[in-house]
Amino acid sequence: MSIKMLVTIFLMMAGSLTRSLQGELAVDINDDKVDVMMFVDEQQIEVSFDYCGLNHIYGISGIKYITEKAEKRSTTDWIGPYVVRSLQSNNGAYPRFTGGWHGSNGDGTGNATGKTESVDIISEDNRKVLIVVTNLIDGYNTNHPIIREKVIYSIENAGIGVYLKGEALEDIEISKYYGLQTQNTLWYGTVSYGGGSGLSYPASIMSASRTKEEGISRKIELVSENGNRHLSAWMMPIGLGDFDHLNDGLPCALTRDYGKSYFNLVNEKPLILNKKDSFEWMGYYMFN
Numbered sequence: 001m002s003i004k005m006l007v008t009i010f011l012m013m014a015g016s017l018t019r020s021l022q023g024e025l026a027v028d029i030n031d032d033k034v035d036v037m038m039f040v041d042e043q044q045i046e047v048s049f050d051y052c053g054l055n056h057i058y059g060i061s062g063i064k065y066i067t068e069k070a071e072k073r074s075t076t077d078w079i080g081p082y083v084v085r086s087l088q089s090n091n092g093a094y095p096r097f098t099g100g101w102h103g104s105n106g107d108g109t110g111n112a113t114g115k116t117e118s119v120d121i122i123s124e125d126n127r128k129v130l131i132v133v134t135n136l137i138d139g140y141n142t143n144h145p146i147i148r149e150k151v152i153y154s155i156e157n158a159g160i161g162v163y164l165k166g167e168a169l170e171d172i173e174i175s176k177y178y179g180l181q182t183q184n185t186l187w188y189g190t191v192s193y194g195g196g197s198g199l200s201y202p203a204s205i206m207s208a209s210r211t212k213e214e215g216i217s218r219k220i221e222l223v224s225e226n227g228n229r230h231l232s233a234w235m236m237p238i239g240l241g242d243f244d245h246l247n248d249g250l251p252c253a254l255t256r257d258y259g260k261s262y263f264n265l266v267n268e269k270p271l272i273l274n275k276k277d278s279f280e281w282m283g284y285y286m287f288n
Contacts, residue, residue, distance in 0.1 A: 004280065010281065024125050025155065025178045032058065032119050036129055040158040040288045043067050043229075047160065047287075049131060049153070053101030055114040058133045060160075061149070063186060063287075064228060075103040076260060079151055080178035081114075084139050087171040087272075090140035095175065099137035099147070115140045117148070121164055128156040139172065146172050161284040168273035179240060179267040180283040184259045187222035187231045191255050194219025194234075201255070207250035212243055215253040222259045232286045233261070239280035240265040 001197040023147035026037035044066035052061050052074055060078045064071040081100030085093075096106030104110030114137040122130040131153040136145035146169050154161035162180060184191070184203050192200040193209035195217040201207035209217035218241075220233040235241045235252075243252055255261040265281060273279065 020076070023128065027123050027129055029121060029123060032121070034131065035131065036123060036155050037066075038155075038287060041288060044069040044287070045158065045287050047155065051116065052183045054103045054108055054110075055101065055112045055195065056098065056116060057100065057114055057117045057135055058119050058131075060134055067187065068228060070186055070224075070229065072183070074183060076108075076181075076183055078181055078183065078264070079162070080181050080265075081175035082137060082147065084137070084147060084172055084174045084187045085141045086146050087141045089139070089141045089174055093141040094266045096140050097176075099149075100138050113140075125139050128154065130154050137256055146170055158288060159284050159286045161282070163280070163282050165278060167247065167278045168275055170227075170275045174245075174266050174271040174273070174279075175272070177240070178262040179265040179281050180230060180235055180263050180285075182220060182222060182233050182261045182285075184222055184261060187224050187229055188259065189190040189227065191223075191261060192221045193217045193253050194221070197239050203255065203261075204257060206257050206260070208254040211251055212246050213248040216243055220253050220255075220263070222261065230286075233263070234284050234286070235263045235265075235281040236284075238282045240271075241283065242282045245269045245271045 004117035024087055028035040036047050044065040047065040049060050049063040050061035062073040069172050077100035081102045083095050083097055104113055117134040117136050120132040133148045133151045138149040139146040147166050149164055149166040152163040157195040186220055188203045190282055191203045194216050218235045222231045234266045245266040248262055250267050253263050
């Protein structure tokens with residue numbers, strides 16, 4: 001199935017889950033920098049895309065609620081890094097995240113562990129913006145790329161659809177991978193998880209959804225302290241979104257007290273890929 005067809009299917013599925021939203025966008029494209037203004041209920045929300053972090057990987061670079069004068073530049077990745085190693089290397093390096101905003105020290109410092117290879121931007125009459133990003137990701141035991149990932153952002157109706165397809169450039173093992181993530185600064189009131197008990201937790205503390213064996217959670221819902229700003233992140237049942245590579249006793253989604261929430265796509269059930277094998281997932285963000 002082609003990437004274009006997968007994105008079309010995603011938009012059809014996501015559309016059935018959204019509330020009634022205004023369709024017009026205001027789009028400003030300056031070279032590769034993109035600012036998209038969404039109009040949701042009484043909110044005006046601007047989402048920016050640019051090259052980010054130590055690796056200069058292209059993605060969400062900032063979000064601004066114009067009406068409330070609330071703004072946050074991205075200080076971390078929204079699409080997850082990997083704990084991934086080459087099975088062809090005898091380097092006994094300690095496992096750490098690579099790609100995203102993570103450098104060779106495992107955090108945002110050190111040498112680059114990934115890069116953006118290309119960015120293609122398509123704007124369709126201020127109704128939809130499509131951004132196709134191709135990234136190269138190193139392993140923690142290599143100094144060269146072992147994953148090529150293609151990330152498609154489809155911005156439409158106050159939502160950002162995300163489709164990721166990764167290809168192994170050699171034999172690899174992914175031992176931890178979150179995929180879709182959120183930076184919670186603008187929604188630092190409460191967090192809740194779909195498919196759970198309906199309980200909400202302070203967004204400033206560690207919390208988690210039910211475990212996989214208790215029931216799969218596909219939604220992270222964040223609300224600001226004043227209750228005016230909402231962000232929901234959804235993981236669809238496609239590819240890694242089936243949670244087949246998550247240990248049954250671990251949660252499908254979690255929040256950390258440093259202000260981020262994550263889906264838990266690969267953890268304690270490694271994903272082993274031969275050269276040219278691929279993996280994928282689909283999700284989306286909904287703002288209001």
